[in-house]
Amino acid sequence: MKIIYFHGFASSGASGTVQTLRKIMPDIEVIAPDIPIDPQEALPYLKELCRQEQPDLIIGTSMGGMYAQQMRGFKRICVNPAFNMSRLSKVLKTGEHEFLNRRKDNQKTFRITRDIIQHFNQMERQQFKDITPDEQQICWGLFGINDTSVNTYDLFRKYYTQATRFEGEHRLNEKVLRHTVIPLAKQILQLQ
Secondary structure (H helix, E strand, C coil): CEEEEECCCCCCCCCHHHHHHHHHCCCCEEECCCCCCCHHHHHHHHHHHHHHHCCCEEEEECHHHHHHHCCCCCCEEEECCCCCHHHCCCCCCCEEEECCCCCCCCCCEEEECHHHHHHHHHHHCCCCCCCCHHHHCCEEEEEECCCCCCCCHHHHHHHCCCEEEECCCCCCCHHHHHHHHHHHHHHHCCCC
16 A cells, blocks of 8 residues: 655655554555755646555645645545645745755755745646546545635535534644544555
8 A cells, every 4th residue: 555645835755644644554655855946847747656656545635735636536635725825925935935844955044935826826827627526426525614724624625525624723733643544545445
């Protein structure tokens, strides 16, 4: 079994969520790429990675949930998906920013430009295209009741039926992983 995990904005494949997933599910291979900052690079990269790896499940959180939703043909869980990145002015603002976690390329900072914000906006306008009834059966949304950063539950429900709220905030912790995300992942992977 193989899971690909898509991290949130300014994070990396070395996040605490990835470490916890690997600890809780040691028999499952967890692939966790560092997602490029610009969606014009990130989206094709992630689609190609999924095509090559053929994961049994994709789990994405926040920005990663927004990307996960777009991986047509794969089972996926979108946790607190940030479908409107270009409008999150507290997060996506021009200038130099620091990564929250170590990246494989050892980069410590990244730059957000107006072009990158525009690229997010262009991608967001296309992200819900080509959703078939079959797609609706293989995409799940998990939404923290106390998430004050992103609230896309209603937007997700406009396109998908499998949406659940959980007791938690925007960022995941081990409790939410153990009691909400992992049980759903095991159910999808038929490991229970």
